Amino acid sequence: MEILAGILNFFLFLFIFNIMFSLVSFALNIYRNRETAKKLESEIKAKVAANNQEHEVQEMVIDEVCGAELPKDKAYILTQENGTKKYFCSWECRQRYIQDNLLQEKMLPQ
Ligand SMILES: [Zn+2]
Numbered sequence: 242m243e244i245l246a247g248i249l250n251f252f253l254f255l256f257i258f259n260i261m262f263s264l265v266s267f268a269l270n271i272y273r274n275r276e277t278a279k280k281l282e283s284e285i286k287a288k289v290a291a292n293n294q295e296h297e298v299q300e301m302v303i304d305e306v307c308g309a310e311l312p313k314d315k316a317y318i319l320t321q322e323n324g325t326k327k328y329f330c331s332w333e334c335r336q337r338y339i340q341d342n343l344l345q346e347k348m349l350p351q
Pocket residue numbers: 304306307308309329330331334
């Protein structure tokens with residue numbers, strides 16, 4: 242009878258230990274997930290801030306045909322034979338510049 246009680250006690254101990262272990266790992270997981278979420282959130286915020294700054298310091302260029310001022314990455318570009326670049330607000334302005342200056346078109350727009 243004592244042996245049986247010993248075995249039952251052993252299983253009861255295993256059972257309780259198992260539950261406690263599960264609870265601890267569950268709590269640990271929640272904690273870790275929260276830390277990961279915080280880290281990701283701050284990384285995303287930093288990236289958004291950097292991106293905004295990039296756009297604030299965006300270089301502006303002037304279209305020589307119509308005089309429009311526009312951000313460099315939105316402009317149509319014409320690279321001349323001497324390597325200098327011209328920027329235009331539209332494909333039409335770029336074409337007009339080519340015609341007005343009797344340039345041969347060689348480069349595709351950006
Ligand atoms: Zn233009």
